[in-house]
Amino acid sequence: EIVLTQSPGTLSLxxxxxxxxxxxxSQSVSSTYLAWYQQKPGQAPRLLIYGxxxxxxxxxxxxxxxxxxxxxxxxxxxxxxxxxxxxxCQLYVNSPPTWTFGQGTKVEIK
Amino acid sequence: xxQLVQSGAEVKKPGASVRVSCKTSDYTFTSYSIxxxxxxxxxxxxxxxxxxxxxxxxxxxxxxxxxxxMTTDTSTNTxxxxxxxxxxxxxxxxxxxxxxxxxxxxxxxGQGTLVTVSS
Numbered sequence: 001e002i003v004l005t006q007s008p009g010t011l012s013l014x015x016x017x018x019x020x021x022x023x024x025x026s027q028s029v030s031s032t033y034l035a036w037y038q039q040k041p042g043q044a045p046r047l048l049i050y051g052x053x054x055x056x057x058x059x060x061x062x063x064x065x066x067x068x069x070x071x072x073x074x075x076x077x078x079x080x081x082x083x084x085x086x087x088x089c090q091l092y093v094n095s096p097p098t099w100t101f102g103q104g105t106k107v108e109i110k
Numbered sequence: 111x112x113q114l115v116q117s118g119a120e121v122k123k124p125g126a127s128v129r130v131s132c133k134t135s136d137y138t139f140t141s142y143s144i145x146x147x148x149x150x151x152x153x154x155x156x157x158x159x160x161x162x163x164x165x166x167x168x169x170x171x172x173x174x175x176x177x178x179x180m181t182t183d184t185s186t187n188t189x190x191x192x193x194x195x196x197x198x199x200x201x202x203x204x205x206x207x208x209x210x211x212x213x214x215x216x217x218x219x220g221q222g223t224l225v226t227v228s229s
Contacts (some may be wrong), residue, residue: 035215037155044205044219045147045155052211057217088155092214096169099145099157099214 002026004089013108017032019076021105023089033092036065036074039083039104040085048087049074076107084109112137114206114220121226122196130223132189132206140164140185142210146180146191146204149222156202160209161189196227 003026013019023034031052037045047056052072062077069077076083089102117131132144141161159170161180168180179192189206204223207216 023118033214035213037153044222045207047212047215047217048221050215054148054212056212056215090155090215094214095138097143097160097214098169098171099160100119101147101155101157 002029002093002100004091004100004102006046006087006089006105008105009103010049010106010108012108014110015079015081017079019074019079019083019107021074021076021087021107023067023072023074023102025070025072025091029091029093031068031072034065034067034072035090035092037090038083038085045088058109067084079107083107088094111161112218114208115155116204116206116219116220116223119224119226120214121228123229124197124227125223126196126227127192127194128196128225129190129192130204130206132191132220134187134189134208137208139182140184144180144182145207145209145216146178147205149205150202150215151197153202158191158204184206188222189200196225198227201225201227 005024007022034052036049039045053065064075086104086106088104091100113135115133140163145160161168181190206220208218209216
């Protein structure tokens with residue numbers, strides 16, 4: 001079973017700053033199946049990035065994803081107040097279809 | 111606009127069962143799979159299982175094997191998740207999510223259903 005480890009657990013930043021979130025897989029994975037979600041309190045998660053680097057519909061370009069192999073990154077340039085939330089990475093593995101989430105990174109206002 | 115609308119909150123006693131529904135609209139139901147994800151209070155996201163809405167194939171998280179069943183009703187475009195032998199650790203918000211495109215990601219989610227297990 002592949003484990004996703006996100007770091008840091010909490011990121012304290014000010015609006016306008018850059019956020020860099022890490023997701024590390026316990027073994028090499030296909031970037032095609034790596035996604036990122038944003039979750040705000042009381043809301044369902046929202047898809048931000050799929051295929052490690054493709055933005056989902058309606059996601060602003062200050063959100064970007066990168067990485068390959070075991071190391072993946074979500075970058076938020078110029079944090080806006082609406083961006084303070086918890087972010088999860090997710091991996092899909094086929095045969096049989098199985099999904100795994102990282103434990104999440106909370107981006108909080110400093 | 112794609113919608114997934116879940117049934118309302120439930121309170122159950124330990125040992126009981128719960129069934130949560132997820133009614134979908136504005137897309138072809140059998141063209142996308144449905145996964146169920148839960149979130150215990152203050153915790154992260156846990157994938158519970160998946161159902162192929164076209165042929166009914168399922169795959170469940172190992173820790174829930176034997177206690178969970180996922181089904182669909184293609185006549186009403188609704189997915190169901192039943193969890194049996196409930197324990198206090200099953201207290202969580204349960205989400206349905208649409209998958210099958212975009213590299214296996216979940217592009218639409220239900221609003222969540224709170225299931226509370228308490229004696």
